[in-house]
Amino acid sequence: MRAKILAGMAGVFPIAAYAAELDGGQLSVWWAVPFAGLLLSIAFLPLAAPLFWHHHFGKISLAWALAFLLPCAAVFGIATAAGGAVHAFAAEYIPFIILLTSLFVVAGGICVRGNLRGTPLLNTGLLALGTVLASFMGTTGASMLMIRPLIRANDNRKHAVHIVVFFIFLVANAGGSLTPLGDPPLFLGFLKGIDFFWTVKHMFWEALFLCTSLLVIFYLLDSYYYRNREEQLPPAMDPTPDSALRIEGKVNFFFLAAIVGLVLMSGFWKSGVTFPVFGTDVELQNLIRDVLLIAVTIASLALTPRTARSGNDFSWGPMQEVAKLFAGIFITIIPVIAMLRAGEDGAFSAVVRAVTDNDGQPIDAMYFWATGILSSFLDNAPTYLVFFNTAGGDPATLMTTLASTLAAISCGAVFMGANSYIGNAPNLMVKAIAEERGIKMPSFFGYMAWSCIVLVPLFIAMTFLFFR
DSSP states (O other): OHHHHHHHHHHHSOSSSOOOOOOGGGOOGGGGHHHHHHHHHHHHHHHHOHHHHHHHHHHHHHHHHHHHHHHHHHHHOHHHHHHHHHHHIIIIIHHHHHHHHHHHHHHHTOEEEEEOOOOHHHHHHHHHHHHHHHHHHHHHHHHHHHHHHHHHHTTTBSOOHHHHHHHHHHTTTGGGGSSTTTOHHHHHHHHHTOOTTHHHHHHHHHHHHHHHHHHHHHHHHHHHHHTSTTSBOOGGGOSSOOEEEEEEOTHHHHHHHHHHHHHHHHHHOOOOOEEEETTEEEEHHHHHHHHHHHHHHHHHHHHSOHHHHHHTTOOSHHHHHHHHHHHHHHHHHHHHHHHHHTGGGSTTHHHHHHTBOTTSOBOHHHHHHHHHHHHHHSOHHHHHHHHHHHTTOOHHHHHTTTHHHHHHHHHHHHHGGGGSTTSSHHHHHHHHHHHHTTOOOOOHHHHHHHHHHHHHHHHHHHHHHHOO
16 A cells, blocks of 8 residues: 555656656747736735735635646646646745745844934934845845834924835845845845855945935935924924833844854855755755754744734734745746746747847846836746846856846846835835824825836936946
8 A cells, every 4th residue: 555655646746757847948928827917916906906815815826826737737747747846845935935934033023122313314324224134134024123113213203204215215125135135036046056145246336336325315305304393293292202222032133143154054065965855856955954944933933022022013924925925926937937948949039039139148237127127016036036047047157157147137126126015025014014103105106206216217327337
């Protein structure tokens, strides 16, 4: 009986041999419909049908995943469909979710109490601090840590919308550009084989230009509002009078350092030992990293005072949404990646031609804007993967010969996720927190007016400075 069971499993999940990979040259563009459908669902259903989305986003993600897997199994065989799904989960999705969860839990256990007066100089300093932290604790973690203290510091001011908008520009997006810990697209690149320090070496000047420009613009704008006599409420009406700052959950700074160390370990240590998991090789160092990241997450939950998490309004809701949606994304993107890897022979040959010149060389400016525009309205992590594979998908080549192209893709995904509320997950989270605290945030298109006026001119300047 045991032999029959193992034989049956091997028929579906081949262990000794790899399942046949999808040949992108044989796929039509219709195989990309589940991926496009899921991304469009993420983009528009939260706005068009928020209640329905809130209760059923996991089912919607599953439905789109099955819309690819079932036809794939019928046309190419169960082994091919199952093998692709196992590879997507074992090699990318599970490590991705484990890291995000550890950063989410650890950052959610650090609570900043007390209040300071929100002067232009202090606000600019808080934005700069959050921008730096975002590259080490993730844009979501830094946003959740810094947004409430920033709002408290300015709750005696009548004009605070611009403060939150620039917070989204900087902390929730641009600040996560220097390490794979900062933003999901860069961690996906790390999982694909991009060196940990590659981003800081090849994106530093772009990040410095954008972040410095935004901080200067913010300081001038905030100073203009602050000088207005009617800007500040009388001291007696200040909802949160000034008080000394204190931090709860300090043990999580140790856990944050542990996360950074574990990711670095998995990048530098090449053990040469792999474990086959249904046709997918899992490297020893990555397995150790993920197991220890889970241990860090559990330790943070156990050792953080409850008052610290309650002070941050910590809940599992955002993490559950990310986990369920990305499960669908990692499945539905399988045929898209296969077609892009097929190059001129694939259904997406028009995309390949749009970002390459007549000699077949990549056009960095086109990669920057194509990745950025899609990242503005779709999730920036799968958008990064799409253009990563459009550029060839070979990490060794992309880190060296095509380093400028990978930098353009990375900058487009990370920076232009700030162009709309739906470009990056922390954007909507920050908006929701600000509205809970009484700040009347701009509408979807109102926010885009801010990004078009402030960000787009800076992106145009970056094109000529860095991606010509």
